[in-house]
Amino acid sequence: MSYPGGGLRNQLAHVGAEAVRAGLVVGSGGNLSARAPGSDRCWITAAGSWLDRLSPTEFSLIDISGGEFQDGHPHPSSEWRLHTETYRRRPDVNAIVHLHPQVSVLLTALGHDIALLTTDHAYYLREIATVAFEPPGSIDLATAAADAVENGVNVLILGHHGCSVLADSVELAHKRAVNLEEAARTTYAALLLSQGQSARIPEVPARFLDSVQREEAKI
Secondary structure (H helix, E strand, O other): OOOOOOOHHHHHHHHHHHHHHOOOOOOOOOEEEEOOOOOOEEEEEEOOOOHHHOOHHHEEEEEOOOOOEOOOOOOEOOOHHHHHHHHHHOOOOOEEEEEOOHHHHHHHHOOOOOOOOOHHHHHHHOOEEEEOOOOOOOHHHHHHHHHHHOOOOOEEEEOOOEEEEEEOOHHHHHHHHHHHHHHHHHHHHHHHHOOOOOOOOOOOOHHHHHHHHHHHHHO
16 A cells, blocks of 8 residues: 555654645644544644644544543644544544645635535545634534534535544545645636636536445445
8 A cells, every 4th residue: 555554643644744745734733633443542633733743752642432631642732622522423434634724714714615626526525514613622613513524524614714524544534635625726716717707616527426425325
């Protein structure tokens, strides 16, 4: 496999470095988490971590059910509730990537839907949900986000804030995060080309997305 191995923290460190390189987050913004399938504990980036400089010691281990922090680890990101509440609602999710992709957030703030223009966008994203602004790190934000993805949505825009992207593996969450911002940039370009007209941006044919969903249902 081409994706890095070596444990969940190493995989998350790879996501962090690549996310910064791709301009999906700057400075110490964003946070990442992962758990072993079925586990009630997850690794999450520590408070103030720079995502392109992560080492195994810059992660905290948290009990998902009770929210207790494991002794001997740094204090977790202030967004830890955003992760644990989603894990509690979605037992199929093993990785959460929370970044601050600027074009995705900008389009949503302006009231534009992000179009699924290509087959990759449709395959990896399927559906993009949004939630209104709630203060970062708050229980209200964690609850609103979990409510929005409880029915199986894996890509969520947090109003005036960032995104929460879910998957059953770190690698797939990473792919979804990259495709989200690419879809946003493509949508932005389409809006510029249309010179602000209200014409609908042509998305990938619905029959393709239907076929993807049917294949997934067989798994």
